[in-house]
Amino acid sequence: MRIWGSKLLLAAATAIVLTGTAMTTGVALAQETLNIRLGARDIGSLDPALTKTGDDETVALQVFNSLVAPPRGTLDLALENLQPQLAERWEISEDRTEWTFYLRPGVKWHKGYGEVSAEDVKFSYERQMDPALGGVHGASFKDIASIEVIDPLTVKFKLHSPNAFFHGQALTPGFGRFIVPKKAVEELGDQFGFAPVGSGPFEFAEYRPQDRVVLKAFDDYFLGRPPMDELHLRYIPDNNAGTIAFIAGELDTTGGDRTPEWVASIEAAVPDAQIITLQPGSLQFLHFNMNVEPLDDVRVRQAIAYAIDQSVWSEVFGVLSGPLPSIVPATFFGALQPEDTPEDLRYEYNPERAKELLAESGYPDGFSMDVIISERDDYLTNMLMVQDMLRQVGINLNLQVQDHASYHANIRENKGTIVELSTAIAPGAPAVINEFLSEAAAVGKPSALRNFSHYGEVGGNVDDLVTQAVAETDTEKQMELLREAQLQILRDMPVYPLQTAPLLSVMQGDIDLGYEPVGGFGQHEFATARRVSE
Amino acid sequence: MLRFVLKRSADAILTAFLVFSFVFFAMRLLPGDPVIAMLGDQASAETIENVRRSLGLDKPIFVQYGEFLWGLLNFDLGTSLINRAAVTETMMRNLPYTIALTIASTIIGVLVGIPLGVLSAMKAGKAADHVTRLTSFFGSALPDFYLGVLFLLLFGLTLRWFPLLGGGENAFDLRYLAMPALTLGLLKGFGMMRLTRTAVLDVSGRDYVRTAEALGMTRQNVIWRHIFRNALLPVTTHLSLSTIATLGGTIAIELVFNRPGVGQLLVGAVTSRDYTLIQGGIVILSVLVVAINFLTDLLYAVIDPRVRTA
Secondary structure (H helix, E strand, C coil): CCHHHHHHHHHHHHHHHHHHHCCCCCCCCCCCEEEEEECCCCCCCCCCCCCCCHHHHHHHHHHCCCCEECCCCCCCCCHHHCEECCEEEEEECCCCCEEEEEECCCCECHHHCCECCHHHHHHHHHCCCCHHHCCCCHHHHCCEEEEEEEECCEEEEEECCCCCCHHHHHCCCCCCCCCCCHHHHHHHHHHHHCCCCCCCCEEEEEEECCCEEEEEECCCCCCCCCCCCEEEEEECCCHHHHHHHHHCCCCCEECCCCCHHHHHHHHHHCCCCEEEEEEEEEEEEEEECCCCCCCCCHHHHHHHHHHCCCHHHHHHHHHHCECCCCCCCCCCECCCCHHHCCHHHCCCCCHHHHHHHHHHCCCCCCEEEEEEEECCHHHHHHHHHHHHHHHCCCEEEEEEEECHHHHHHHHHCCCCCEEEEEECCCCEHHHHHHHHHCHHHECCCCCCCCECCCECCECCCCHHHHHHHHHCCCHHHHHHHHHHHHHHHHHHCCEEEEEEEEEEEEECCCEECCCCCCEECCCCCCCCCEECCC | CHHHHHHHHHHHHHHHHHHHHHHHHHHHHCCCCHHHHHHCCCCCHHHHHHHHHHCCCCCCHHHHHHHHHHHHHCCCCCECCCCCCEHHHHHHHHHHHHHHHHHHHHHHHHHHHHHHHHHHHHCCCCHHHHHHHHHHHHHHHCCHHHHHHHHHHHHHHHCCCCCCCCCCCCCCCHHHHHHHHHHHHHHHHHHHHHHHHHHHHHHHCCHHHHHHHHCCCCHHHHHHHHHHHHHHHHHHHHHHHHHHHHHHCCHHHHHHHCCCCHHHHHHHHHHCCCHHHHHHHHHHHHHHHHHHHHHHHHHHHHHCHHHHHC
16 A cells, blocks of 8 residues: 555544544533423523513523412412412402512522512513513403502502402413513613523523523522522424434433324333323314304304214324313313213214204205314314314315414414314413403404404303403302303304313433422423432 | 626626515515514414514515615614514524535535546446445435434434534534534535536547547546546536535434524524514525625636636
C-alpha cells in the first residue's frame, strides 16, 4: 500500500476513536433530573393567562399555584374535599355570592419577587377579565362582579349571582386559574410568557427554543423543596422519536400513539414501565346541528343514537376508551350516574329500533348527508366507525375530510351537520352544559362557545334548570336539578356522547410521583416525584 | 462579466419580490382561521374577534399587504401570531441548524457520490459498476425518514455512538449533526452518483477526449482535465437544486432526530396558520434560494468560459 494511503487510514481511524470517546449526552444534568416529553414543537406561552395547549399547562403546573385544589391526582371537586394551596382557609357566604380566601403568610415568589399577597390574586384574575389580553380563559370568570382586597392576605370574590360551583370553574389549578406576581408580570411584559415567575415547587431556569424548558427546584417552596433538582421538559413532537428516547432511558415519561399496539410495544421494550391512564381524558361527542334537516327531528337523532354500538370502541381500543353514557362523564361533579338513567334513555345498541324511528319520521329508506370531519386521527377514526354503523340502518354519511384548522374554523361558521368534537373541559356538569348546550353558547352568536347543535335555540332548553342548580345552596337539591337537566338532554338528544379517550402516558418504573394519578387533564405534577432504588 | 452579474442581480430581486407577494396572498386564501388556530378551540367568539382586531387581521387585505411591504423595507418581519416571538429572531435561531445540515449533507453527498460516479463510469459494465449502481438504486428508494429511523435505532439506541435527539449546544455540534447529515448525505450521494456516472460516460465519448487520449495524455490527466470538468456542469445544476431542496425540505429528518430547523418551523406555522411566521420564513428562504441560484450561475461562468460571453 502506498504511504499516503496508510497515513490516511490511520488518520481516519484516529478520528473515529476520538469522536467515539467524545460522545456524551451533550447536556450536563443536575444530580437528580427528570426528563419529561412535551408533544408540542415549542412554547405557546407559559403565562397562565395565555396558555393554549396541554403542554403549556404541564409547565405551568410545576411553576405556579392556585388558591385551592382537588385532592392530588383526582378531579374530585366536592366542596368539602377541597385542599388548601395558596389559601389556607376560606369562607363562603350562605347565598354563595361571596367567597373569601385567607392566604398563607410567607409564601415566596421565585426570583426574589417578594411574597404572595391578595393584590396578586386580584391582579391574576382581573387581567384575564379584560378581553384585550387575548387569553382564552376569561370566560370562566364571567361570574365575578368584583374582587376586593380586604387586607394583604385576605381577598374576597363577589359574584353577580349565586354560584355553588364557582370553585370548580375559577379557583382550582389550570386554565388561567393560577396566581401570578403582579410586579413580575408588569416588569417582564410579553417576556413573562417565556420566563415565568411563580410560587410553585419549581422555578424557571432556562428556555432553549424548540428544545426544552429547564426548571429547577425552588428551595423556599412553602410545601417543602421537591426531591428532584431539575425538570427538563423537552419538546419532541414526533411520537416515534419520543418512544425511542423513552426506551433508551433518555426520557422518564412520554405520551405516544393512542393505540393498544403502542402500549404493547412499550411493555415489550421496557417491562417495568408504568402505564398511566387518566380518566376521563378527552370527551368525544357528536353534535347534531338541529338547524339542518332531518336532524331537526328528535326521532332521527334518537335513531342515530340507537344505531351506534358504543361497546365497539372498548373492544377496539381497550384501556384507551372509556364509557360516556351521558354528556357529563360519571366522575364529574353533578354527573348523572348510569344507574340513575332510565332504560329508555340509555340508548343501548338497537338497529331495529333505529329503523323504526327513521320510518316514523318519514325516512323508511334512510337518507344521505354531507358531513365535514377533521383529518386528525382520533376524529377521522371515530367518524369512519360511525359512518359504517349508520350505513347499516340506511343513513349514508358523505365524509368531507379537512385539515384540523379548517375544520374548526368551518364548524364555528355553522357549516357542520353532524359535528364531532374531542375536548377537555372543567370537570363539572354546569361547565359542560353551559359550554355545549346553553342557548348563549350557540355558534353564530357573539357569546358563542361550542354549542354546535343550537340546543337552547331549538330542540329544547335546560338553561333555567342549570341556572337554578348553580345558585342552589342545598347540595341535594342542586344535584337533583343537574340530574333533571341531563335527563332532559338525553330525551332531546342534541348531542350523542361517543366515548372518553383517557389520557395515556408511560413512566419509567423507578419513578414515584408521590401520589396516585387517577383523574386529570394529562398533566402530572412533579413536586413530590423521586427515583426509587430497586 | 459585469453585465452578466448586473443582469442576474436584477432577475434575482424581481423573483424575490414576486415570491413574497405570492406567499402573502396565497396564505390568506388558505381555508382555516389563524385566530382560532392560535387561541385553540375553547375560545369564545368575543375573544376571537378581539384578538383578530388586535392583530390587524380585520383590515382590508391590501392594507395588510402594504404594511407587510413596509415591514420588509424596514427589515421587520413582524411577530409570530402564535407565541408573539419576533419572526426574524425565530428564523435566525433555526436557520443555522438547517444550513449546517445542508452543508454537512452536501459535503457527504459529494464525497460519496462523485467518486463513486466516476468509478462506476470508468468501470462501466464491470462488477464495480454493477455493485455501485445497485446500491444507488436501492438507497434512492428509501424514504429519508425511514433511513433516519434505522440510523437512530442502530447508531443511537443500539451502539450508543451518538446522542439520540436534539440539536446540541449549537448548530454545528457534530455529535448531533452526524446522524441527520449522514442520513441525508447518503441519499444525496446515491442520486449524485448516478448523475455523475451518466455525465462522465457522456463526456467520455466525445471527440476531444479521444483526441486527448490519441495524443498520449495519461488516463489520470484525461479524466481530471477533460472529462471531469466538463461533466461538472450538470452535476453543479443537480447540486444547486439538491441544496435548495434540502433548505426547505428537511422536516422529516428534523422530526425523526428532533432537531431544530426551518422545515419543522414552517410546517408547524402552516398547520397553525401563523401568517407572519410563514411570510417571514418564506422571505428569508427566498432570499437564500435566489442567492444560491445566483452563485450557481457565477459558478457556471467560472467552470465554463463560454457562459460568460453568451
